Amino acid sequence: MYGDLVNKLVLEAKRAQQLNESSKSEHLPMYQDDLVRNTLREIEQLKRDAELLKSQQELNQVEDKVARCQHFVTLLCMERNKRGLLAYQKLRSDTLDAMAWNKHGLDSVTALAAGEGADASLSHQEEEYLKDYTQIIADMKSGEFTDIDLSGSLTPPSDVFIDVRVLKDAGEIQTEYGVFNLIKDSQFFARQADVERLIQQGFLQRL
Amino acid sequence: MSYYDIDDILADSTKVPCKFNCSVPGLGYLEGNAGHPIKKDSKAELPLWLARILAIIGAETVENEEEELPFVELMVPDLFSSRVLNAIKSSPTSLDVHSLSAHFYELAIKWATLFSDRRLVNVLNTMMIERAQEVNNHALSIPADSAPALQSGTFLLTLDEFEKRIFRDSHTSYKDMKSWMLRK
Numbered sequence: 001m002y003g004d005l006v007n008k009l010v011l012e013a014k015r016a017q018q019l020n021e022s023s024k025s026e027h028l029p030m031y032q033d034d035l036v037r038n039t040l041r042e043i044e045q046l047k048r049d050a051e052l053l054k055s056q057q058e059l060n061q062v063e064d065k066v067a068r069c070q071h072f073v074t075l076l077c078m079e080r081n082k083r084g085l086l087a088y089q090k091l092r093s094d095t096l097d098a099m100a101w102n103k104h105g106l107d108s109v110t111a112l113a114a115g116e117g118a119d120a121s122l123s124h125q126e127e128e129y130l131k132d133y134t135q136i137i138a139d140m141k142s143g144e145f146t147d148i149d150l151s152g153s154l155t156p157p158s159d160v161f162i163d164v165r166v167l168k169d170a171g172e173i174q175t176e177y178g179v180f181n182l183i184k185d186s187q188f189f190a191r192q193a194d195v196e197r198l199i200q201q202g203f204l205q206r207l
Numbered sequence: 208m209s210y211y212d213i214d215d216i217l218a219d220s221t222k223v224p225c226k227f228n229c230s231v232p233g234l235g236y237l238e239g240n241a242g243h244p245i246k247k248d249s250k251a252e253l254p255l256w257l258a259r260i261l262a263i264i265g266a267e268t269v270e271n272e273e274e275e276l277p278f279v280e281l282m283v284p285d286l287f288s289s290r291v292l293n294a295i296k297s298s299p300t301s302l303d304v305h306s307l308s309a310h311f312y313e314l315a316i317k318w319a320t321l322f323s324d325r326r327l328v329n330v331l332n333t334m335m336i337e338r339a340q341e342v343n344n345h346a347l348s349i350p351a352d353s354a355p356a357l358q359s360g361t362f363l364l365t366l367d368e369f370e371k372r373i374f375r376d377s378h379t380s381y382k383d384m385k386s387w388m389l390r391k
Contacts, residue, residue, distance in 0.1 A: 001236050003254060007220050014213050021375070069231045069278050072264065073257065080256050083216060090211045 002077040005042060006084030009035045013088045020095065028095055031123040036085065043081050050074045096126060100134045101151050102200075153196055162192045163207040170203050208313075214368050218310035218317070222252040225262070225279040253279065255314070259321065286311070287318060292330050299337040303365040311367040342370055346377040 009032060016029050050071060057067045122130065141150050170182040177194040182203060188195070198204045208215050232244035237251050245251070253261070261278040285291070286308055294302055304311045312331070319327050345362060366374060 003220070003256070007217075010213060010216050010220075014217065017213060065229070066231050069229075069261075070233050073234060073237075073261070076257055076260055080219075083210065087211045087213055087216055091213065 002042060002046065003080045003084075005035060006039050006081045009039065009088050010084050013091045016095075017091060028092060028099075028121050030121045031092070031126065032088075033123065036088075039081050039085060043078055046074050046078045046081075050078075092126065093129060096122075096130050097133060100130060100137055153200065157192055159192055161189060162195070164188050164190060164195050164199065164204040165207055166203065167205050168203050173198070173203075208316075214310060215313060218313040219256040219259075220254045221308065221310065221314055222254055223258050223284045224250060224282045225253045225258050226250050226282060227279050228276045229278065231278075250282075255317065259317070262321070281321070286314060287327060292327070295330055295334050299334040300341045300362070302334075304338075304367045304370070305365050307367075309368050312369040338370065339373070342366070342374050343377065346374055347381055 012029070012032055012035070016027075019027060019029070053067055053071050053074065057071075137151065165187050166182045166184055168182070169184040172179055172181050175194060175197065177191070180188070180190075180195075180198070182198075187207075188204075195204055199206055227245055227247060227249055230244055230247040234245045237245060237253060237257075258279060258281060262281045263277060291307065308314055312335070315327065315331050318324065319331070341362060363374065
């Protein structure tokens, strides 16, 4: 019956949620375009039903009790579908927000396209949303709080200097504090604040 | 229990047995045969999101106020039958809650709110406390360094979604605490 389709969508969302929790990283599965579209079609049909019922009710006002029940059930089904769709979308946008905070905003905000691994699995609107949200974060960081790196690491700093090992060859990298020559498997003793970004990006590994 | 809560939405889709108090044409699809009217006194399994509202709003309202019947009458589902409640009372920890329903607690809360069922709430309170102790025991036992599999036995398979979340949270906090104590 109505509402079964959207249930599938919610189950999908649940699975994605569990996946994120277990792997502790943001990962978005494919956008369920078909399911969403079918649910929308179902809502469309329910809407047509509701309108039909309404016009019938106006024609003969005798069966008000019965019509009310039918009308109500139709509305409830729509409500249910809406809730499922919204919850699915909310979960995805939460993941996108987390992505925007963790991955982008690194260094001088690198071009969006480069950092995006999951681009193909986003719907068009979500891409748009991600872009805008990143922009909002960037705006906020360049506004009042320029001297705090809001998207920086949330683990409290405990050491001033740390040992890091280079995981990927990247050649010479210019950071705000100086130049590092990143050769694979070489090791540095560097200020934590300098290399934090590079660790987040996965070039360095903390020892 | 927010609007966007995935678990809440899934719990809402559980079917509960209902009896219709009036016949309604055009709602046959609820019973599985579309196109036919649904008869008075016929029984159908409705998802909770539908049944909950239909059990509250009435068919007759203003004209004869003395018998304000709701559209459907909810019947006690197997989940909260006295058989299950007795099993809970006898030994909460050995009960397989997951096989009853994956969202047992959430459903129970909804049910108890709907009927102001004091007895059910009492039973659930003791059940929850007893099981929470067991959950805590299992969450506390951290396998020796970085063993991924949780070999806490069969008890963890009997947790429902809500308890699983509690278990996961407390387990990670114990684990983080331990790793912080050891490494730093």
